[in-house]
Amino acid sequence: MQLSNYLFFTDSCEQALEFYTQCGLGHVVHTLQYGKDGMPVPIESLRGKIMHAKFEGPGVMFYASDNHDAEPMRGSAHMLTMDDRKQTENLFGYMAKNGVITTPLGMQPWGNFYGKLTDQFGVQWMFDCPV
Numbered sequence: 001m002q003l004s005n006y007l008f009f010t011d012s013c014e015q016a017l018e019f020y021t022q023c024g025l026g027h028v029v030h031t032l033q034y035g036k037d038g039m040p041v042p043i044e045s046l047r048g049k050i051m052h053a054k055f056e057g058p059g060v061m062f063y064a065s066d067n068h069d070a071e072p073m074r075g076s077a078h079m080l081t082m083d084d085r086k087q088t089e090n091l092f093g094y095m096a097k098n099g100v101i102t103t104p105l106g107m108q109p110w111g112n113f114y115g116k117l118t119d120q121f122g123v124q125w126m127f128d129c130p131v
Helices: 013-022 085-096
Strands: 005-009 027-033 050-057 060-066 078-081 100-107 112-118 124-130
Touching: 005 013, 013 027, 013 050, 013 060, 085 100, 085 112, 085 124
Parallel strands: 005 060, 078 124
Antiparallel strands: 027 050, 050 060, 100 112, 112 124
């Protein structure tokens, strides 16, 4: 058994995945698009949008798609556990672009270098770097 996250966007999945690629998280390894190669189109505004995508990078794997009935992302976050403080700072900076920092990166009472943000696509990310 393996638990994987699945991110639902209303119409910005492709842009989000491009952003995550530019930040250095990994890249898209598989996509299906609404209306291509026989894939159904539930509503016309989804034609050409991402029906299903798999994203992978070193220690990262999740799925994503556009959905007309997607709800705002709440109640969960991707947690990235990293082993290099400088890499943590760099990635946090990239991911925070046009997003909202909810916990600035810093040393926490439990002894880890930690921060949290919501990116420009509404996805929450936690960065944890044990020192």
